[in-house]
Amino acid sequence: EAGVAQSPRYKIIEKRQSVAFxxxxxxxxxxxxxxxxxxxxxxxxxxxxQNNGVVDDSQLPKDRFSAERLKGVDSTLKIQPxxxxxxxxxxxxxxxxxxxxxxxxFFGPGTRLTVL
Amino acid sequence: xxxxxxxxxxxxxxxxxxVLLRCNYSSSVxxxxxxxxxxxxxxxxxxxxxxxAATLVKGINGFEAEFKKSETSFHLTKPSAHxxxxxxxxxxxxxxxxxxxxxxxxxxxxxxxx
Numbered sequence: 601e602a603g604v605a606q607s608p609r610y611k612i613i614e615k616r617q618s619v620a621f622x623x624x625x626x627x628x629x630x631x632x633x634x635x636x637x638x639x640x641x642x643x644x645x646x647x648x649x650q651n652n653g654v655v656d657d658s659q660l661p662k663d664r665f666s667a668e669r670l671k672g673v674d675s676t677l678k679i680q681p682x683x684x685x686x687x688x689x690x691x692x693x694x695x696x697x698x699x700x701x702x703x704x705x706f707f708g709p710g711t712r713l714t715v716l
Numbered sequence: 717x718x719x720x721x722x723x724x725x726x727x728x729x730x731x732x733x734x735v736l737l738r739c740n741y742s743s744s745v746x747x748x749x750x751x752x753x754x755x756x757x758x759x760x761x762x763x764x765x766x767x768x769a770a771t772l773v774k775g776i777n778g779f780e781a782e783f784k785k786s787e788t789s790f791h792l793t794k795p796s797a798h799x800x801x802x803x804x805x806x807x808x809x810x811x812x813x814x815x816x817x818x819x820x821x822x823x824x825x826x827x828x829x830x
Contacts, residue, residue, distance in 0.1 A: 604759070633817075640725075642806050642820030643760070656817055691759055705818065707752075707759030 604708035612714045618680040621711045625694030635691040687715045718743045720807045722821035735794040739807030749790040750808040802828045
């Protein structure tokens with residue numbers, strides 16, 4: 601079974617530029633998550649989708665971050681414009697179903713963003 | 717809000733020694749608890765989980781953790797460290813009976829010395 605795919609793996613941009621990250625979840629997984637992991641910290645959830653609808657985006661800085669999952673499969677996370685503090689690893693994860701007592705989240709390798 | 721605290725951002729053990737990584741949670745009711753491992757330049761991999769069944773949970777790679785409600789703890793242990801265990805370990809919490817978001821601790825970097 602293929603895992604969660606993310607691209608690019610690394611990205612270096614200057615502040616005020618725009619950047620987009622792509623995620624393809626495990627086939628059949630209804631729920632998709634984007635996390636931000638700043639160096640020395642644990643991952644922090646930015647947004648959670650179930651199919652193509654947003655379940656939780658309470659920690660997404662909506663003035664500069666946006667995300668979509670148009671067909672309920674792959675997803676794109678965009679930052680426009682980027683700030684220095686956006687330097688982090690952006691992790692995508694997916695799980696089988698939103699409902700139920702427990703659903704394991706499977707993580708992709710992440711995209712390491714450096715903002716200069 | 718629920719949270720987890722990982723005591724010790726860096727832990728070093730000798731190969732073959734006991735590994736003990738500490739995690740304490742704050743919650744009014746017992747939550748679901750997880751341990752993840754992250755190897756360099758890779759995503760997180762689930763080691764084990766507690767979902768209100770057995771309090772002693774066994775995971776992959778010889779790791780286990782014990783849920784102690786009285787101490788609000790979920791420490792991760794392994795009897796004998798191996799060089800391949802060197803990685804960063806994250807404890808995470810999620811409200812029980814809910815599929816809401818995971819909240820991660822700040823992580824513990826484990827170094828295994830030869």
